[in-house]
Amino acid sequence: MSVGAAVERRVEGSQVRRSAAKYAAVVRTQLAHGLAYPGDLVMRSLTILIFMWVFIHLWRSTYAATGQTSVRGLTLNDTLWYLVLAESITLSKPRVATAIAQAVRDGSVAYQLSKPYSFLGYQAAVTVGDALVRGAVTVLLGGALVAVMVGPPPSMLGWPPAFAAVIAGWLIDFCMATLIGLMAFVVEDVAAFEWIYSKLILVLGGVLLPLDFLPDGFRRVAEALPFAYTTWAPARLFVSPDPALFVRLFGIQLAWLAGLALLVAIVHRQCTARLAVNGG
Amino acid sequence: MAGEAVTGGALARLWRRVRAAVRSVRVETRFVLALWRVNLLAALEYRTAFISQVVGMMLNNAAFLVFWALFFERFPSVGGWGMPDMLQLFGMTATGFGLGVVLFGNALNLADIIADNGLDAYLALPRPVLLHVLAGKSRLSGWGDIATGVLCFALTADPGAAAWGRYAVAALASMTVFVSFLVVVASLTFWIGGASALSAQAIHAMLAFATYPLTIFDGTAKLMLMTVIPAAFIGAVPAEFVRGYSDRSLLQILAAAGVSLALAVVLFHRGLRHYESGGMAVSAG
Numbered sequence: 129m130s131v132g133a134a135v136e137r138r139v140e141g142s143q144v145r146r147s148a149a150k151y152a153a154v155v156r157t158q159l160a161h162g163l164a165y166p167g168d169l170v171m172r173s174l175t176i177l178i179f180m181w182v183f184i185h186l187w188r189s190t191y192a193a194t195g196q197t198s199v200r201g202l203t204l205n206d207t208l209w210y211l212v213l214a215e216s217i218t219l220s221k222p223r224v225a226t227a228i229a230q231a232v233r234d235g236s237v238a239y240q241l242s243k244p245y246s247f248l249g250y251q252a253a254v255t256v257g258d259a260l261v262r263g264a265v266t267v268l269l270g271g272a273l274v275a276v277m278v279g280p281p282p283s284m285l286g287w288p289p290a291f292a293a294v295i296a297g298w299l300i301d302f303c304m305a306t307l308i309g310l311m312a313f314v315v316e317d318v319a320a321f322e323w324i325y326s327k328l329i330l331v332l333g334g335v336l337l338p339l340d341f342l343p344d345g346f347r348r349v350a351e352a353l354p355f356a357y358t359t360w361a362p363a364r365l366f367v368s369p370d371p372a373l374f375v376r377l378f379g380i381q382l383a384w385l386a387g388l389a390l391l392v393a394i395v396h397r398q399c400t401a402r403l404a405v406n407g408g
Numbered sequence: 409m410a411g412e413a414v415t416g417g418a419l420a421r422l423w424r425r426v427r428a429a430v431r432s433v434r435v436e437t438r439f440v441l442a443l444w445r446v447n448l449l450a451a452l453e454y455r456t457a458f459i460s461q462v463v464g465m466m467l468n469n470a471a472f473l474v475f476w477a478l479f480f481e482r483f484p485s486v487g488g489w490g491m492p493d494m495l496q497l498f499g500m501t502a503t504g505f506g507l508g509v510v511l512f513g514n515a516l517n518l519a520d521i522i523a524d525n526g527l528d529a530y531l532a533l534p535r536p537v538l539l540h541v542l543a544g545k546s547r548l549s550g551w552g553d554i555a556t557g558v559l560c561f562a563l564t565a566d567p568g569a570a571a572w573g574r575y576a577v578a579a580l581a582s583m584t585v586f587v588s589f590l591v592v593v594a595s596l597t598f599w600i601g602g603a604s605a606l607s608a609q610a611i612h613a614m615l616a617f618a619t620y621p622l623t624i625f626d627g628t629a630k631l632m633l634m635t636v637i638p639a640a641f642i643g644a645v646p647a648e649f650v651r652g653y654s655d656r657s658l659l660q661i662l663a664a665a666g667v668s669l670a671l672a673v674v675l676f677h678r679g680l681r682h683y684e685s686g687g688m689a690v691s692a693g
Contacts, residue, residue, distance in 0.1 A: 185620075186486065188624075189623070330475070346478065
């Protein structure tokens with residue numbers, strides 16, 4: 129091994145560390161920003177209580193009507209804790225597509241591109257930072273309600289894998305939302321695409337209903353699409369802390385994340401090539 | 409003789425008051441009709457945007473109906489409710505909500521208008537403030553909700569003029585309760601300051617509760633949904649009236665609409681006395 133190659137590798141390693149530290153600092157900044165107004169944070173997170181209160185009544189009636197304690201491997205307790213996490217993941221993520229489309233439309237993307245960080249890396253760090261703060265409060269509020277009215281949460285053994293899957297889910301969602309936001313380079317208004325995407329997440333992502341309860345054909349289609357891995361996979365892992373299931377679902381999450389990240393990078397490169405900045 | 413003169417004078421005063429009230433109602437009706445006409449013409453000016461918003465909202469509503477269709481595929485009945493009942497409930501809520509945001513579009517952001525001194529522009533004009541501010545804006549997407557509601561009704565209800573008549577009455581009552589509830593919540597801004605977040609949560613709650621079967625809730629919850637958050641009078645009770653006429657359900661929806669409207673008007677005008685502003689040079693709309 130030549131000394132030159134070793135030095136080159138050390139420099140590269142230190143660059144990666146510096147880069148990771150930079151985005152970690154963005155995440156920390158967003159966490160601090162989110163916690164700066166705790167009253168506002170809690171107020172905006174109260175929606176989970178309304179949804180969970182309705183869901184508790186709905187699923188109690190539903191399980192009572194079936195006369196079974198478990199449906200498709202999920203008990204009433206599992207279903208409601210699944211919904212706590214699924215709703216929290218959805219309610220806590222920021223509106224990435226809108227933010228990116230707005231930056232493209234008002235030209236501020238040019239300002240952000242000139243900064244010493246990757247535009248996409250920065251947006252991803254902001255997304256994770258924002259979602260972590262709000263997600264934590266939402267899970268606490270929704271979880272408290274379900275714990276009091278239904279029962280205790282699933283085994284703590286499942287929490288770390290579920291947390292990793294939640295982060296992967298947010299990043300998959302970030303990639304898809306970024307693709308929609310970048311469409312602002314081509315079309316004036318991306319709101320319609322964002323709307324359709326949010327509904328796909330609602331039904332095919334398992335936000336309102338665990339995919340396990342869907343008819344078999346529909347479920348197979350849903351599991352083959354990336355939407356399921358933003359919400360259903362983390363929430364399912366939370367209530368079923370099974371190592372084999374974790375390996376399978378987290379593996380699929382990473383595969384989708386790699387594919388979508390590559391696609392985002394290609395589209396971003398093509399879009400910025402079209403960018404024309406006049407003065408400013 | 410003197411007694412007759414006094415009675416005659418009192419009757420004349422009463423008659424003058426009634427005539428003035430009738431004239432006032434006529435004038436304000438013409439005014440609000442003119443506002444709605446202008447709002448509609450403005451919407452039709454950008455036809456593509458109008459159509460895309462209507463179709464978009466119908467697709468949005470379809471996502472929830474798909475959810476219920478999938479739900480009932482696995483669980484055929486919940487609290488005695490099946491898919492046709494859900495279509496009726498969802499259709500009624502969508503119609504009431506749609507009418508509310510099309511005809512009184514500012515109801516959704518009334519709390520922001522009050523907090524941001526936006527009433528200044530309305531106070532300077534010689535029209536009823538509440539009516540003017542509410543009808544000053546129309547939300548195009550509401551037409552998509554109305555279309556969804558009519559479609560759900562047409563798919564599930566018995567055909568006939570009587571059913572359509574019941575549907576129209578129920579939809580107007582549902583709209584009245586919905587808009588009045590938003591006014592009541594927004595009016596809290598006069599006393600507690602920024603109630604925007606509270607208002608947003610109230611809208612979430614109202615729509616969440618109104619689109620689920622009333623039979624899944626227990627006694628205390630049902631009582632709450634008929635009083636504090638009157639979601640039952642936006643979806644379930646009007647839908648029951650549409651399914652089959654009964655004096656009881658007609659009385660319920662009319663009483664709910666009357667009481668909530670009166671409460672909204674009184675609370676808003678009481679609150680208006682507390683309204684303070686630094687002065688804003690803005691136009692009403």
